């Protein structure tokens with residue numbers, strides 16, 4: 001059996017290794033259009049490769065995917081985080097878990113992951129063909145697949161498409177010509193640009209907060225990092241992922257509403273101030289923060305509320321207090337543009353999931369054709385979820401089940 005894997009990234013390698021393990025007699029070839037293999041794995045996670053996330057319950061795991069939740073729920077029943085940890089351990093790569101759940105190789109080096117995949121391919125006799133970009137694919141009358149790869153006209157019994165995500169729809173044209181619907185690709189996982197907003201002077205400050213995109217349903221709670229260009233951090237990246245489509249439609253110009261107290265209501269903030277009134281009355285404004293916000297951030301908000309730092313708290317009028325409460329619970333900034341997040345960025349969109357069987361990864365319209373990785377309309381939030389989707393779909397596709 002000749003198996004053609006199109007794309008030499010994480011999903012392509014995992015699919016190739018799985019194909020060889022499930023079908024040792026198969027002739028498996030990875031066709032890669034560039035001269036580099038596993039290039040994203042190499043640069044991933046700031047050079048450490050965030051392999052997966054310590055979330056072992058398939059249903060919970062699937063919730064981290066703005067696109068693909070339902071599809072992956074089924075796939076995760078077959079291969080998920082436990083299986084990933086075991087696979088790497090069986091191949092002598094131990095993973096460690098950081099406090100936020102992200103899992104990395106204990107070597108803290110993505111090269112370890114590159115090596116285990118490349119060595120695994122070599123040991124199993126997977127063939128590698130570089131500078132081989134696939135341009136067209138069709139099913140022949142004898143049931144095999146005809147592939148145009150570079151200038152070559154090749155035949156394969158099975159093909160697994162693992163060409164990753166791309167921001168331009170033209171990259172998917174050859175798959176659309178095959179009859180597959182392509183959900184328009186748009187970027188996911190980015191940070192917000194806020195030119196002209198004074199808050200940028202607080203760069204480096206992190207505040208646990210709730211962000212909401214005004215005029216949409218997008219909302220996310222978690223750490224917000226203030227940067228020299230705007231806002232970043234887990235809550236913002238999560239909002240950019242769940243809002244990838246609506247923010248694209250807004251041309252990345254929108255108002256972000258921030259509750260700097262993780263969603264505490266105006267009433268409960270007011271109550272906290274009044275409950276602690278006696279204690280606060282003995283302090284100057286600069287030291288009268290009952291919420292333990294970062295000092296620079298508290299000073300910035302006092303300043304905007306028109307409250308001098310050295311004013312005794314007890315002498316502050318209702319109007320200034322109301323202004324401060326509003327700034328803490330209902331702060332607003334104009335976002336104009338996005339910046340790519342350097343640690344991890346992905347594409348929302350790709351091959352429509354209703355045309356692929358989540359139990360096998362086989363195309364519902366072209367027998368013998370399989371998909372895995374980011375080429376599918378699947379993307380996760382940051383934290384190792386994108387590689388997990390590549391391992392899961394790659395492993396299952398490599399089984400080549402009908």
Ligand SMILES: Cc1cc2nc3c(=O)[nH]c(=O)nc-3n(C[C@H](O)[C@H](O)[C@H](O)COP(=O)(O)OP(=O)(O)OC[C@H]3O[C@@H](n4cnc5c(N)ncnc54)[C@H](O)[C@@H]3O)c2cc1C
Nearest residue numbers: 007009010011033044045050133134164373374384386387
């Ligand atoms: C900077 C960065 C850091 C990241 N860090 C992390 C992380 O730490 N953890 C995490 O979970 N995710 C991370 N991601 C996301 C993750 O890298 C991707 O989701 C994952 O690589 C997808 O794997 P893939 O194999 O589907 O696609 P890719 O890794 O993109 O591989 C696709 C391959 O196919 C080749 N190709 C494309 N078209 C053709 C064609 N027509 N013919 C032949 N070959 C073709 C490409 O050249 C490429 O080599 C990161 C992404 C980036 C950009």
